[in-house]
Amino acid sequence: xxxxxxxxxxxxxxxxxxxxxxxxxxxxxxxxxxxxxxxxxxxxxxxxxxxxxxxxxxxxxxxxxxxxxxxxxxxxxxxxxxxxxxxxxxxxxxxxxxxxxxxxxxxxxxxxxxxxxxxxxxxxxxxxxxxxxxxxxxxxxxxxxxxxxxxxxxxxxxxxxxxxxxxxxxxxxxxxxxxxxxxxxxxxxxxxxxxxxxxxxxxxxxxxxxxxxxxxxxxxxxxxxxxxxxxxxxxxxxxxxxxxxxxxxxxxxxxxxxxxxxxxxxxxxxxxxxxxxxxxxxxxxxxxxxxxxxxxxxxxxxxxxxxxxxxxxxxxxxxxxxxxxxxxxxxxxxxxxxxxxxxxxxxxxxxxxxxxxxxxxxxxxxxxxxxxxxxxxxxxxxxxxxxxxxxxxxxxxxxxxxxxxxxxxxxxxxxxxxxxxxxxxxxxxxxxxxxxxxxxxxxxxxxxxxxxxxxxxxxxxxxxxxxxxxxxxxxxxxxxxxxxxxxxxxxxxxxxxxxxxxxxxxxxxxxxxxxxxxxxxxxxxxxxxxxxxxxxxxxxxxxxxxxxxxxxxxxxxxxxxxxxxxxxxxxxxxxxxxxxxxxxxxxxxxxxxxxxxxxxxxxxxxxxx
Numbered sequence: 001x002x003x004x005x006x007x008x009x010x011x012x013x014x015x016x017x018x019x020x021x022x023x024x025x026x027x028x029x030x031x032x033x034x035x036x037x038x039x040x041x042x043x044x045x046x047x048x049x050x051x052x053x054x055x056x057x058x059x060x061x062x063x064x065x066x067x068x069x070x071x072x073x074x075x076x077x078x079x080x081x082x083x084x085x086x087x088x089x090x091x092x093x094x095x096x097x098x099x100x101x102x103x104x105x106x107x108x109x110x111x112x113x114x115x116x117x118x119x120x121x122x123x124x125x126x127x128x129x130x131x132x133x134x135x136x137x138x139x140x141x142x143x144x145x146x147x148x149x150x151x152x153x154x155x156x157x158x159x160x161x162x163x164x165x166x167x168x169x170x171x172x173x174x175x176x177x178x179x180x181x182x183x184x185x186x187x188x189x190x191x192x193x194x195x196x197x198x199x200x201x202x203x204x205x206x207x208x209x210x211x212x213x214x215x216x217x218x219x220x221x222x223x224x225x226x227x228x229x230x231x232x233x234x235x236x237x238x239x240x241x242x243x244x245x246x247x248x249x250x251x252x253x254x255x256x257x258x259x260x261x262x263x264x265x266x267x268x269x270x271x272x273x274x275x276x277x278x279x280x281x282x283x284x285x286x287x288x289x290x291x292x293x294x295x296x297x298x299x300x301x302x303x304x305x306x307x308x309x310x311x312x313x314x315x316x317x318x319x320x321x322x323x324x325x326x327x328x329x330x331x332x333x334x335x336x337x338x339x340x341x342x343x344x345x346x347x348x349x350x351x352x353x354x355x356x357x358x359x360x361x362x363x364x365x366x367x368x369x370x371x372x373x374x375x376x377x378x379x380x381x382x383x384x385x386x387x388x389x390x391x392x393x394x395x396x397x398x399x400x401x402x403x404x405x406x407x408x409x410x411x412x413x414x415x416x417x418x419x420x421x422x423x424x425x426x427x428x429x430x431x432x433x434x435x436x437x438x439x440x441x442x443x444x445x446x447x448x449x450x451x452x453x454x455x456x457x458x459x460x461x462x463x464x465x466x467x468x469x470x471x472x473x474x475x476x477x478x479x480x481x482x483x484x485x486x487x488x489x490x491x492x493x494x495x496x497x498x499x500x501x502x503x504x505x506x507x508x509x510x511x512x513x514x515x516x517x518x519x520x521x522x523x524x525x526x527x528x529x530x531x532x533x534x535x536x537x538x539x540x541x542x543x544x545x546x547x548x549x550x551x552x553x554x555x556x557x558x559x560x561x562x563x564x565x566x567x568x569x570x571x572x573x574x575x576x577x578x579x580x581x582x583x584x585x586x587x588x589x590x591x592x593x594x595x596x597x598x599x600x601x602x603x604x605x606x607x608x609x
Contacts, residue, residue: 080159082183085333089159090120093147094167094179096189097121097128099332101282108475108483117282117332125223126214129284129330131179131191136315137204143171144205145179154178161185174199187333188343194325197318206315207326209286211276213307220252220305226280231469232356233280235298235309238273243353251300251307264299272349275309276331281471283354286311287329290347334471337372356469363462368470375472381485382478385563388463389570393578396455400575404582407533409444456571467563476563482519485563489517516558519565524554526572533579 075092080099087099099118106112118127133144145151149169156165164182171177176196183189193207215222225233225248235246246265254265267275269288275296276285288294288311295312316324331343335355344351357364370391375384393400416438424431439445467473467486477483481490527550557565 078153078156078159078165080183082161082185084186085183086114087118089181091151091153091167093130093132093149094145094151094181095120095128095130095147096181096330096332097126097130101334104281104334105475115282117284121214125216127212127284129209129211129286129332131193131207131209131328133177133193133195134206134208134312134315136206137317138199138201139175139203139205143173143175145169145171145177147210151179159183175203186336186339186342187331189330189332190327191330192325192327194323195316195318196323197320200320202317202319204315204317206312207328208310208312209328209330210308210310211284211286213277215305215307217305220300220302220307222248222307224279228468230358230465231280233278235275235307236278236283236285236354237267237275237296237298237309238349238351238353239267239269239296240271240273241350243350245356246298248307251298252302254298254300264297267296269294269296274348274351275311277307277309278335278354278356280469281335281474282333283331283335285331285354287331287348288313289327290349336471337368356465358462358465358469360458360462360465363458364465367459367462368466368472371466372472380478381473381476381563382482382566385467385485385566386570389567389574392459393571393574397578399455400578401582404579406445407579408583409442413438413442413444460568463567464560464564467561467567473561473563478562478566482562485566486561488559489519489562489565491517491519516555517562519562519569520554520558522569523557523565523572524550526569526576527553530572530576530579533576533583 075090077088077090077098080087080089080096084102085099086102087096089096089098097118097120099116101115101117104115106115118129120126120128130147132146132149133139135141135144151167151169154166154168156163159165159181161184164180167179167181169177174197176198178194178196180192180194181189191209195203195205197203213222227233232245232247234248235244235251237244237246244267251265267273270293272288272291273294273296274285274287275298276283286296286309293314297308297310297312299308300306301308311328313326313328316326318324329348331348333339337352337355340351340354357368367388371381371384371388374387374391375381378384378387417435420431420434420438424434473486475483476485478485483490531546531550557568
C-alpha cells in the first residue's frame, strides 16, 4: 500500500470525523412549529386548568401535570401486579404513576433493586401517565374528570393480566365517566374511557392522554440521562409514518417566557402514530387506535419544570341517554426488540423504530437481527459477538482475498519501493512515475488493499450502535469477570486482570485510563500483529502514525463497551489469520511478525521461467 493509499485512508477517516463532529455541533434544525398549537398550562396556585375542545377536535388548552402539593401518599391506590410489572395507580386522577420492571435491576450487584420506571408526584423525579376529557359543547371544565379527580373502583381489585379494573366518577350533573384499564403479559396497557350522558342535552368533549416528567435543578434536568451524542433521549413522535426525535434540551427551548404559557410542538396525525418519551433502555408511549386521527404535542413548562407529551383525539358528541367510549394504549417498559416487534405486528405503526438504530440503520437492523438469532442458539452474548464476527468476515472474504493478495504483493515490493525513494530523492514526481511503472510491471493494484478497511468503518459504527443502545446487551454476561458486555472492561493490573475478587478503577477516571483491562491490551496486540502483515508507508511521518495507532486505540477504547472490544479483537485475530494463510497460499513466507525474509519470497512466476 503506497503513499496514495495511505493518504486515501487518512482522508477518508478524517472526512468521516469531520462529518461526525459537524452533526454533533450543528444538528439538523427541528421542523417549524405549526400555527395551530396546543397551549398547556397550570395555574400559579396549583389548580389544574382542564382542556377545552372545539367541534373540530382542536384543543385550546390542556393540562400540564398533577398538582404539586397533592398528598400522593394519602391518596387511595390500586395495585398493579403482572409477571413483568409491579406497582400501583392512584385514584386521585386515575394516574398510572408507580411502575417497576421485575426483569431488570439497576446494576449487576447482588441485592440491587429492580428498575423503577414511573413514580408519583412528590418523589425525586415524578413520571406518570394520566387521562381525561377536554370540555367542549355544553360542558364546563368542572364537569369532566381531570388530573386530580377522585375516582372510585367500580370493578376489580388488582390490575393484572387477566384482571382489568374499572374506575368510575359521577360529576353529579348528569354525566357518568368510567375508565377501564387492562394490561397484557408484557408492557402494554389498554385504557378505555367512556362517558354516559344522562342529561337532556347533547354534549361534546375530547379524550386526551398525557405523559408527564418532572425535571429537577435550575434547568429542569432529568436524572439518569446518558447525554451521549449517539443516543437519542427525549420525545419521539411517529406521525403518519414519519418519526420525529426531539431532545430534552430542544423541548426546553419551546418555552417562550417562564412567566408566560409554554409553547408546544404540535403534530397533526391523520393516519395513525404514537408519541412518548424514550430513555436509553426504557420507554413510555401513548398509542391511539390504529389509523386514528389525533393531535400529538410535546412541551416544557418552565415554571414547574415539567416535560409533557400528549395525544388529543377528536371531539366526541354524546347524545342524551347515549354512551360513547374510546380506547387508547400505553406502552411502559423496556425497549425489547422481540416485544416491540410483536406490538408492531399487531398494528402499532413502525414501532420498531422506537429503538435508536442511528444513521446506519440499514446496517444496524440486520446486524442486530443476526446477533439476536445467534444468541438465541448459543445463549451467550459474548460468544455470539464472536460468531457474528466470523459471519461478517466470511461475507467479506471474497473482497478480503483480493485485498490480502494485493497487500502481500505490495509488501514484497517494499525493498524496490525503498530503492525508488532513495533514487528519486526529493523529486516526488519521479518517484510516483517509478512506482506506477513498478505497479504496472508487477500487475499490482495499490487501491485493492483499501476496500476492506473502508468497509469496516460503517460496520464498526453499526455494531457499536447495536451494543450501546439495545437492551439485549445490557448486563449481558460472557464469562469470569465479564458480566456486563455493555460496560467497560472491569479488569486491570490492580485486580490482577480479574483474578482478585474486587473491581478495577471506576470507568471514566484517570486511573481507568492508565490501568487498562485485559481486553484493551489484547486489542492493542492484535492490531499490532495485523499491522505487521501490511506494507509499511514509505513516508516517515505516516509510518510513525501507523506504528502508534494500535497503542492509541488500546487506550482510547479502554472505556468503550467490552462487547465492542471483543468484536474488534475477534475481527483483528480473524483478519490476521486470513491474511497470513492467504500470503502463504500465494507463495509468500512471512514469519509471525509479517517479515518476508530473504530466501523465502514468493515462488517464481511461470512466465519468468
